[in-house]
Amino acid sequence: MLIAELTLSTSILETTLTSAPGVTVALDQQYARECGTVLLQVRATGDGLATFHAALDDDPTVADADVLDEADDWRQYRITLSPEGADASTYYIRTELDAVMLAAEANADGWSLRMQFPNRASVSAYRQRCIDTGLSFRLHRLYRASTRGQGQYGLTDAQRDVLTEAVDAGYFEVPRRCSLADLGDEFDVSGQAVSERLRRGLQTLLQNTVSDGDSANPSSTDRTTDRETRDGTAD
Template sequence: MRLVAEFKICCDALPLVEVAATVPEATLILELQFNHGERPLFLVTVTDGSDQVVANAFSDAYDVGEWTLVGEAGDTRRYQVMPALSFEEQLGGQINDLAGLEALATADAIIEQIEVLPDGWRQTGWFADREAFNEFSAFWQQNADFRLYRLTRDGESKPPGDGLTNHQQEALRTAYEMGHFDIPRRASLEEVATELDISASSLSERLRRAETQLIEETVATTWPPLPD
């Protein structure tokens, strides 16, 4: 029985957490490339946030070695980051069971997405069975603050909106509560952006991405295909 889990590991020693804390208005999605020895290469997709502030955060972070901007589109940038520390060096001060940490790398699991937050990582992962998930969750419960948000069998549907980032959920909720979607509209895009302390253009893109995600998860799946 394969399982899909969504969870958060609250641990400020995790890689790039310092960067996320420095640029809280940005969304950081991390991919790990484990074919680079004991220091896996990081591929980081950053949405929103000032280009210069993000660049300064990478340059100032204690756990970042070299970094390169490899592409951008709108408010989304893609970076290649070489960590300055191995996972053992990074987490050794907080986690005593480093052998257990290394064992997780060979667990029967695939971490599909990592969102770096100012206080840890929010992740979605696939686990071969309940035993593999229990081993993974037990390690982090003993060594950090582990919070489980969702645990379903492979193939079970997930609630609409689970694909949204925290920033997208916050933007939709704030815009809704302020009356941005009311008819007539009670709050402008600029007013909602001010409440969120981001630019109007960043809010517009964040709302568009969130709305697109919700459409793809809900009504789009019920439409017949368009004619050729």
């Protein structure tokens, strides 16, 4: 598996973030409904949250935005993308190429992404598909995922602990017997921090058990620079 760190210039939330340059948005998750509508769950932090909230109404990439949770210095939103926003999203491209979004953050300067790809060919295909749809793609770093410091199934100790506690506390039961906030209290962290650790742990566990992984040695490294990408040698 390869990890790519890149910048993607897309119009998603561009109008809103330009109106509130002190705000940063972090992607919690992205998914699509059967009808094809693409949704984002994001956390907005920084100065100007009121301006950010007001600007969502005039953002051409946003069809609807609901506040899920909030505090003095952050707000969590579920954002339904408009058709224009969906066209600017690479959600379906990633799905087709078996790429996984590990982290995504945006501000007035654009989106910074960290993604996992099965191989170099899929990185090149993603890059070309982005360019073909009018998105500016800049690759900063490409390296092979390392499992050093990880235990069985590639899990870190922290991931193993939170998964074990989630099972023991009944988080995966129907109905659930505990919440993310309850798990956070056990580890003295926020519910959001537990959510991110839990998702990453589940992703790692599934990739190393039921998913077909890359057969290359995970301890080896493979890096490429911005200059190499522009010259086409990363292809």
